[in-house]
Amino acid sequence: MLSSFFQSPRSVFASAILLRAIFLVYGLFQDAYSPMKYTDIDYNVFTDAARFISQGKTPYARDTYRYTPLLAWFIYPTTWGGNWFSFGKVLFAVGDMIAGWTMFLILRSSMGMSVERALKFSSIWLLNPMVATISTRGSSEGLLGVMVSALLWAVLEKRIRLAGVLLGFAVHFKIYPFIYAASIIWWLDNERMGRSGPKAARADSLAQKLVKFVNRDRLTLGLYSLLTFMILNVVMYLAYGYPFLEHSYFYHLTRIDHRHNFSPYNTLLYLNSSPNAQSSIKLERLAFIPQLLLSTVLIPIVLAKKDLASTMLAQTFAFVAFNKVCTSQYFLWYMMFLPFYLPSSTLLNNRRTGITALTLWVLGQAAWLQQGFQLEFLGKSTFFPGLWSSSIFFFLVNTWILSVILQDVKQKKRLNDREVEINWKRI
Amino acid sequence: MKQRITYIVHDPESFNPTSLIVKGDTFSINGADAAKEHRITFSLSELPQEITKYLDRCHELHIRWVSERPYAPIAPFVARVSPGFHAFFTPLKTGDTNICPLLRTFDENFLCESPEHDFTVMPVLSERFSMSSSLQFYSLLPDLKHFVQYLHYRVICPPLDGLHEYSSECMIPNAASSPLSPLLSASYLDMDYDAISHALTISAFWAREPMDGSWTETITLNSKGGSIEIGVLSNENNPDPEDLAFSGFLTVLGQDDEPKPTHFQTPSRHHPLPPTNELTFTTGFSYPAGLHPTLELTLSSPAYAPIAPPNPTCKLHTHITLPSSLFIDKYQFSDPLFLQSHNLKSLRSISGATDLEAPEWVISQWGSAALFELSFPSESSQTSSPQSPLEGSSNTNFTVSIPLHTRYLPPSKVGGADSARVTVPYPVVFWACHTDSGTKQSASPFDRVHLGYEALFGPKTMFVHVPPAARDAPTLKLKGGPKKFGGGQSRLVAELNVPVLETKNAAVVEWGTVGVVVAAFLGLCWVLFRGNSPDGKAVKSMKGKGKLEDVVQGREKKNE
Numbered sequence: 001m002l003s004s005f006f007q008s009p010r011s012v013f014a015s016a017i018l019l020r021a022i023f024l025v026y027g028l029f030q031d032a033y034s035p036m037k038y039t040d041i042d043y044n045v046f047t048d049a050a051r052f053i054s055q056g057k058t059p060y061a062r063d064t065y066r067y068t069p070l071l072a073w074f075i076y077p078t079t080w081g082g083n084w085f086s087f088g089k090v091l092f093a094v095g096d097m098i099a100g101w102t103m104f105l106i107l108r109s110s111m112g113m114s115v116e117r118a119l120k121f122s123s124i125w126l127l128n129p130m131v132a133t134i135s136t137r138g139s140s141e142g143l144l145g146v147m148v149s150a151l152l153w154a155v156l157e158k159r160i161r162l163a164g165v166l167l168g169f170a171v172h173f174k175i176y177p178f179i180y181a182a183s184i185i186w187w188l189d190n191e192r193m194g195r196s197g198p199k200a201a202r203a204d205s206l207a208q209k210l211v212k213f214v215n216r217d218r219l220t221l222g223l224y225s226l227l228t229f230m231i232l233n234v235v236m237y238l239a240y241g242y243p244f245l246e247h248s249y250f251y252h253l254t255r256i257d258h259r260h261n262f263s264p265y266n267t268l269l270y271l272n273s274s275p276n277a278q279s280s281i282k283l284e285r286l287a288f289i290p291q292l293l294l295s296t297v298l299i300p301i302v303l304a305k306k307d308l309a310s311t312m313l314a315q316t317f318a319f320v321a322f323n324k325v326c327t328s329q330y331f332l333w334y335m336m337f338l339p340f341y342l343p344s345s346t347l348l349n350n351r352r353t354g355i356t357a358l359t360l361w362v363l364g365q366a367a368w369l370q371q372g373f374q375l376e377f378l379g380k381s382t383f384f385p386g387l388w389s390s391s392i393f394f395f396l397v398n399t400w401i402l403s404v405i406l407q408d409v410k411q412k413k414r415l416n417d418r419e420v421e422i423n424w425k426r427i
Numbered sequence: 428m429k430q431r432i433t434y435i436v437h438d439p440e441s442f443n444p445t446s447l448i449v450k451g452d453t454f455s456i457n458g459a460d461a462a463k464e465h466r467i468t469f470s471l472s473e474l475p476q477e478i479t480k481y482l483d484r485c486h487e488l489h490i491r492w493v494s495e496r497p498y499a500p501i502a503p504f505v506a507r508v509s510p511g512f513h514a515f516f517t518p519l520k521t522g523d524t525n526i527c528p529l530l531r532t533f534d535e536n537f538l539c540e541s542p543e544h545d546f547t548v549m550p551v552l553s554e555r556f557s558m559s560s561s562l563q564f565y566s567l568l569p570d571l572k573h574f575v576q577y578l579h580y581r582v583i584c585p586p587l588d589g590l591h592e593y594s595s596e597c598m599i600p601n602a603a604s605s606p607l608s609p610l611l612s613a614s615y616l617d618m619d620y621d622a623i624s625h626a627l628t629i630s631a632f633w634a635r636e637p638m639d640g641s642w643t644e645t646i647t648l649n650s651k652g653g654s655i656e657i658g659v660l661s662n663e664n665n666p667d668p669e670d671l672a673f674s675g676f677l678t679v680l681g682q683d684d685e686p687k688p689t690h691f692q693t694p695s696r697h698h699p700l701p702p703t704n705e706l707t708f709t710t711g712f713s714y715p716a717g718l719h720p721t722l723e724l725t726l727s728s729p730a731y732a733p734i735a736p737p738n739p740t741c742k743l744h745t746h747i748t749l750p751s752s753l754f755i756d757k758y759q760f761s762d763p764l765f766l767q768s769h770n771l772k773s774l775r776s777i778s779g780a781t782d783l784e785a786p787e788w789v790i791s792q793w794g795s796a797a798l799f800e801l802s803f804p805s806e807s808s809q810t811s812s813p814q815s816p817l818e819g820s821s822n823t824n825f826t827v828s829i830p831l832h833t834r835y836l837p838p839s840k841v842g843g844a845d846s847a848r849v850t851v852p853y854p855v856v857f858w859a860c861h862t863d864s865g866t867k868q869s870a871s872p873f874d875r876v877h878l879g880y881e882a883l884f885g886p887k888t889m890f891v892h893v894p895p896a897a898r899d900a901p902t903l904k905l906k907g908g909p910k911k912f913g914g915g916q917s918r919l920v921a922e923l924n925v926p927v928l929e930t931k932n933a934a935v936v937e938w939g940t941v942g943v944v945v946a947a948f949l950g951l952c953w954v955l956f957r958g959n960s961p962d963g964k965a966v967k968s969m970k971g972k973g974k975l976e977d978v979v980q981g982r983e984k985k986n987e
Contacts, residue, residue, distance in 0.1 A: 035768035044758060063758075063783055258786050258835050267928065268940045274837040275788050276930055283941045290948040302955045318951070322944070377717040381845035381926035383838075388936055392943050399947040403954045410955065 006119045009104065016100060016126040020093040023129075023136040024086065039089075043138025046071060046088060047078045054079040060243040066251050068172055068232070069240050071140060093135040096142030100126035102149040103339045106309070110156040111340065121339040134332060141332045144174050149336055151177070152309055155184050158193065160217050164224025171225070172232040175252060176333065179292075179319055181225065183300035183311045188217040192305075255325075260372055260387055262326040262365070264395035267388040269324065284324070291322035299406070306412040309340030314405050321398035328365070345408050347401075357401050364394030428653035429468040432646065433873075434461040435501050436675070437635075439661035447659055447686045449678055452648035454657050458641045461659070462501045464873075466630040474627060475582055481529035482620050482627065487517040487560050488526065489877035490618040492533070495569050495852070495918040497897050498614040498634035502662050502671050503873035506697035507892050508615070509748040509852040510919045512568035515549065515560035515877045516542060519622065530564065532577040537566050544791050547779035551882050560877060563779070565748055565793045567850055567920070571610050575602040583607065612637035617875070648680045655680040663690070668738070669864045669889060671695040671871070693871040694864040696881070698891045701737055705729050707896040710853045711921045713828070720753070720923055724827045724856065726803070726893070734803050734825055737891045741858035743801040744775070745827070746880040751780050751790040752849045752925065753831045755797050770827040772800035776883050786835035798883050801827050801856075838928040846924040853919040858891040859884055895919050 005011050027038035049059035049072040059065050059072040075088035100122050107118035125131055125145075135142040147170040154163035163184065170177035195215065236244045256273040260266055268284050271277055295318040303311040316334040320326055347354040371386035436442045437460045446457040471479050482488065491513040500507075512533055518524035527539035539545050546562040580586070583606065584597035599605050610616065613631040620627045636642045648655055660675035671693060676686030700706055706728045713721045724745060728734045736743070749755070760766060760774035779795030804825050836847045855878075865887035868874055881890070897917030928936075 033764070035762065035765040037762070037765075041758075048758070063781075256786070259784075264940055264944060267936050270835060270928055271838055271930070271933055271936055273786070273788075274835075276837045276840055278930060278933055283937070287944070290944060294948065294951060298952065298955055322948075375718065375926055377719070378715045379717040379846075379924065379926055381928070383926070383928035384932040384936060388939075392939065395943065395947065399951065403951060406951065406954045 006116045006123070009115065009119060012119045012123060012126060013097070013101070016097060016123075016132075019127060019129070019132045020097070020136055023132050024089060024093065027089070027136055028086065038137060040134075040137040040139050042140070043088060046075055046138070046140065047085065050075050050088075051079050058240050058243060060240065060247050066247045067140070068248055069236055069244060070173070070232070071143075074143070089136050089138045092138065092140055092142035093132070094142075095146040096131055096135045097126070099142065099145035099149045099336060102146065102153045103336070106149070106153050106156060107339060107343075110153075111309075111343070113343070117343070121343055124339050124342065125336060128335070131332065131335070134329065139329060141329055144170070144177075145332070145336050147173060148177055148180070148312075148333075151180065151184075152312065152337075152340075155187070155308065158217075160188070160220045161224050164221045165228045167221070168225040168228025168230075169232065172229050175249070176316075176319060179295045179315050180312055181221075182296045183304035183308060183315060184221060185218050186300045186304040187308045187311075188215070188221060189305065190215055193217050257325040260375060260383070262328070262368060262391055262394055263324055264391050265324045266391055267383055270383070287322070287324050291319060294322065295319040303406070303409045307341075307409050309337055310405070310409045310412075313337035313341045314402065314409060317398070317402050317405060321395060321402060341405065341408070344412070346404055347408075353404065357397075357404065360397040361401065364390070364397045368394055428470075428473055428649070430653065430655040431464075431466045432655065432657045433464045433466075434459055434642065434657075434659045435463075435504065436461045436659065436661040437501065442661065444659075444676065444686070447676060447678075449680075449683060449685050452681055453645060454647075454655075454678055454680055455643075455645040456659065457643050459643075459659065460635075460641045462504060462635065463633045463642060464504060464630055465632075466628060469627045469629075471625050471627070475585065477581065478529065478627075481526050484519060484522065484524050484526055485516065485620055485622065486519050487515070487621045487877075488618070489515040489560060489620075490530075490533075490616075491515070491878065492568060492571065492616040494614050495920055496614075497895060497917060497919055500699055500892065500894050501634065502699050503673075503695055503697070503871070504632050504634075504875075505699045505892050506875045506878055506890065507855040507857065507894070508878050509746070509855055510567075511748070511852045512537075512564075512566050513748075513879060514546075514564040515562070515879065516546065516564065517561045518542060532581075533571070533574045534566065534568055535573065537564075538793065539564060539566075540791075545793055547792050547795065549879075549882065550776045550778040563796065563879065565796075567750070567852065569918075571613070571616065572602040575605055575607045575610050578607055579605040609633075609637075619877070646680070658689075659686065660689075663692070665692060667692070668698075669694055669862045671698070671873075693873075694862075694867040695871050696868040696874055696876070696889055698737075698889055700891060700893065703732060704735070704737065705732055706734055706893050708856050708893055709896050710851075710919075712923045716923055718833045718925070720831050720833060722747070722829045722831055722851065722854075722921065724801070724829070724854065726825045726827070726856070727822045727896070730821055730823055733823060736803070736860075737858055738860055740861035741891060742772075742860075743803050743856070744859050744880075745799050745801055745829075745854045745856045746883075747797045747799070747829065747854040748852055748879070749779075749794045749796070749831070750849065750851065751792060751794040752787045752834055752836055752847075753851065753923075754781060754783070754795060754834060755829070756783055756832060757781065759830060767802075769830065770802045770825070771829070772802050774798075775800055783832075786837075788837050790834065796879060798880055799827075799829065833923075833925045836925050836927050838930045838933075840930055842931075843929060844927075845929050846926050849923045849925050851921045851923070853895045853921070855880070856893040856895070858893070860889050860891060862887055862889040865889075 030036070030038040045062055045065050046067075048062040049065045052059050052061045053069070053072050054076065059069050065072070075091060077084045077087040103122040103125055104118050107113045107121055108115065113121070131142075147166055151163055151166040151170060154160075154166055167177065167181060167184070190212070193215070236248075256269060257263070257266065258270045258273045260270075265284055265287055272282050272284055295315045299314050299318060300311060303314060313334055316337065320330045320333060323330070342348045347357055368387065368390040371382045371390050374380040375382045375387060434456065442459065446459060448455045448457075471482065474482070491508045493508050493510045495510040512530075514526075514530055516526060525541045527537070527541055527545070530539050531537050542562050542564070546564045549561055549563050579599065579602070580593065580597070584593065586593050602608060602611060610631055612633065614634045615632050617630040618627065646655060646657065657678045657680065658675060660673040663672035663674050665672040672690075673692070674690040675688075677689045678686045706726060708724050708726045710722065710724050713723050726734055755774070755777055757774055757777050760771065766772065774797060776798040777795060778797075780790045780792040781795055782790065804823075833849070839845065839847065865885070868889070869876070881888070897919060
């Protein structure tokens with residue numbers, strides 16, 4: 001019964017659509033009859049910004065709109081009134097459905113899975129109630145999901161120009177996907193791309209290595225992504241001026257993130273951003289060093305050539321775990337890579353490790369949320385030790401899970417196209 | 428210098444006009460149970476240079492100080508402002524505009540560096556009502572001690588050498604020993620200056636004589652000249668609901684030999700509730716408050732007098748003054764269901780520090796002010812819920828709640844507590860009603876404007892004020908902080924404890940965080956780089972893993 005369900009893409013995708021439709025309609029009812037809204041606060045920010053655009057004003061007239069104006073343009077129909085208000089949620093849900101479809105494609109073609117197996121693993125995303133909830137509440141992560149999974153698909157399909165455009169667009173949209181540039185570039189070597197390159201079989205000198213490194217595909221990706229990114233920025237700057245730069249980019253560099261969140265740094269940032277800080281060294285200013293070293297240098301170099309999708313998972317996981325601010329929507333950023341990593345992972349194949357990881361991951365959040373609730377709603381000062389230690393504990397759990405992922409990917413052999421074909425025949 | 432002293436007798440029946448005696452340049456009143464307003468108008472030349480040099484920077488300056496102690500209103504002195512110190516300021520277009528040194532004569536600890544830095548811009552909803560100032564400053568200020576001492580030592584008893592040397596009779600142990608000490612018991616104090624009239628008007632109001640409740644005073648015309656006009660009035664039943672009517676006695680010192688009987692009526696901007704209406708309100712935070720406290724306004728009226736508008740055009744409003752440690756998220760108030768669940772109609776206006784993300788320490792402005800329209804229970808709903816007969820004397824209560832958010836407050840210093848006290852003055856609550864006599868209101872000798880909220884209404888508006896009543900606040904305890912506060916005396920403020928981090932743990936947080944992050948980073952590097960050779964451990968476990976995968980896939984095949 002269950003296996004016949006997973007044999008038909010139609011049944012899985014119909015269920016995914018149904019799931020989102022049910023959440024969407026439920027949300028309409030809750031919004032209409034309860035002062036506690038189903039709709040995410042951010043969705044009101046987006047739709048307010050779209051309304052400002054429709055009045056010929058800047059979307060940055062809405063406080064806390066920190067996104068590209070494109071996002072407000074995408075949901076322009078929400079300004080037409082009536083049921084059009086839900087247009088953005090539908091768009092985001094369609095986006096995460098396409099992301100799920102792209103995952104299915106990647107699992108089928110690049111990883112050579114059977115339909116059933118591919119459907120099972122893409123259901124981690126497609127039939128995940130958390131994903132469906134986040135999209136239908138009106139959070140734009142679904143759009144990000146389609147961009148990033150399409151980027152992965154394009155790279156694996158070796159459509160390098162398309163990949164460049166998607167990468168540039170994703171970075172314009174949400175900045176953090178820039179970390180994928182490192183792994184994709186590293187992955188795009190001559191052997192992979194079936195090019196012999198300058199036939200210097202042994203590139204010994206640094207100059208030779210460099211020439212060999214800068215191949216046509218890497219140049220193409222770099223050029224197309226940079227061009228897309230810059231064209232979008234220039235157009236947005238010309239249309240919306242300095243506030244676009246300020247809210248989309250500079251804000252993220254200068255924000256102090258003093259409010260409690262899952263990040264291990266949150267208590268330290270609250271302390272040291274205040275006038276009562278006693279520390280003179282302010283080590284938190286160096287927080288970007290371990291974060292960027294891991295996610296953009298070390299992980300890509302060691303792992304990217306072995307398994308690009310799992311490397312992107314590890315990069316995202318490291319980026320989120322070591323970030324100065326971390327909320328639960330950030331978890332979606334790495335969840336979209338789980339279908340590619342899990343099939344051959346210790347987490348799935350060694351049941352004990354897997355269950356321990358999931359339990360600790362949930363427990364870490366639960367402990368933090370319990371402390372956060374005491375602070376936020378009961379007014380108890382749980383900043384120290386409660387909130388601080390639970391965010392440190394959650395960070396350590398994340399570090400351990402990341403180490404399991406790193407070990408798994410490291411142990412993989414370099415997967416090339418020939419092997420995929422063999423795999424394919426075997427299955 | 429012009430002075431006008433007005434007594435409004437509380438109970439005209441028991442007032443005896445023979446207690447007023449005029450003898451030459453002297454007026455005496457004996458045992459009058461009355462409210463009193465004392466208004467003094469100075470021309471600039473009569474003021475010391477250290478005050479005029481700041482007034483010269485003002486196009487308009489209106490200071491409103493209101494006591495935190497509850498007081499009973501009496502017409503025409505019914506207009507309300509939130510307790511504390513308010514300054515409404517319009518600078519001259521050119522030159523230095525910093526009036527903070529003048530404001531700090533009220534409290535040297537005011538967080539006032541300059542108007543650009545600390546003041547908020549006043550909202551104007553009604554362009555036609557042009558009487559509004561452009562900038563606002565507010566601070567809590569429980570008493571006028573500092574101001575009285577300032578006036579004593581700098582104005583009425585200036586130093587002999589212009590610096591620090593005083594004649595011996597000038598030296599006083601505290602503000603209560605100054606001739607200006609009556610100011611310490613005032614219910615409110617207004618100061619108004621504008622560049623057109625070039626005059627400074629100071630009005631102090633006492634709802635009752637502070638010591639024994641009745642006034643026994645002698646007022647003498649100053650030898651330096653000037654004029655003193657004294658009115659002893661009582662409220663009359665007014666034939667026109669838009670007017671206030673008075674009768675009593677007027678005396679111009681030096682001109683009149685005896686108090687002259689008078690009777691007059693005047694349109695008024697501010698009105699008391701009708702006599703049959705005994706509505707009051709209290710304010711406090713609902714507990715537990717957390718980081719999203721709710722300010723509750725409880726409107727209370729005797730069961731026999733349901734909460735009802737004075738006339739059908741009236742709409743119930745509240746004007747709230749919030750310190751920068753709290754803020755309102757205006758975007759919450761667009762949903763009708765949300766508004767309804769809090770008994771609110773709409774957020775009419777909000778100004779000041781409304782940033783939704785900033786912690787308290789990056790906000791330079793004093794705070795924010797907001798005007799809400801409130802719902803009120805319909806008459807049928809109040810009568811349809813019968814009171815239990817045992818509670819025959821109980822009140823009809825109606826609670827309006829205003830959801831707020833706290834900003835992050837600075838971590839407490841070493842030895843501090845794990846929470847910080849935030850004090851919010853009572854808001855003002857009033858019915859705003861339509862009136863046809865709007866333009867004539869300013870003709871009233873008692874008209875009081877620049878209260879912070881009138882400019883948010885059209886000119887044809889009259890305000891019917893709901894008086895506040897002190898609430899028996901739950902006793903809050905600060906861990907490690909002062910155990911008692913308020914001295915048991917009722918104050919028109921609502922208090923809240925906001926949790927903060929204690930800096931005594933700073934070193935653990937700092938080195939703990941850094942140590943854990945560095946250790947995690949090094950551990951992950953080790954995982955990435957250990958045994959990196961192709962024929963090392965990695966390959967061995969790869970083989971093992973391959974088996975595992977086969978096993979899993981085999982199992983799946985069986986399942987099929």
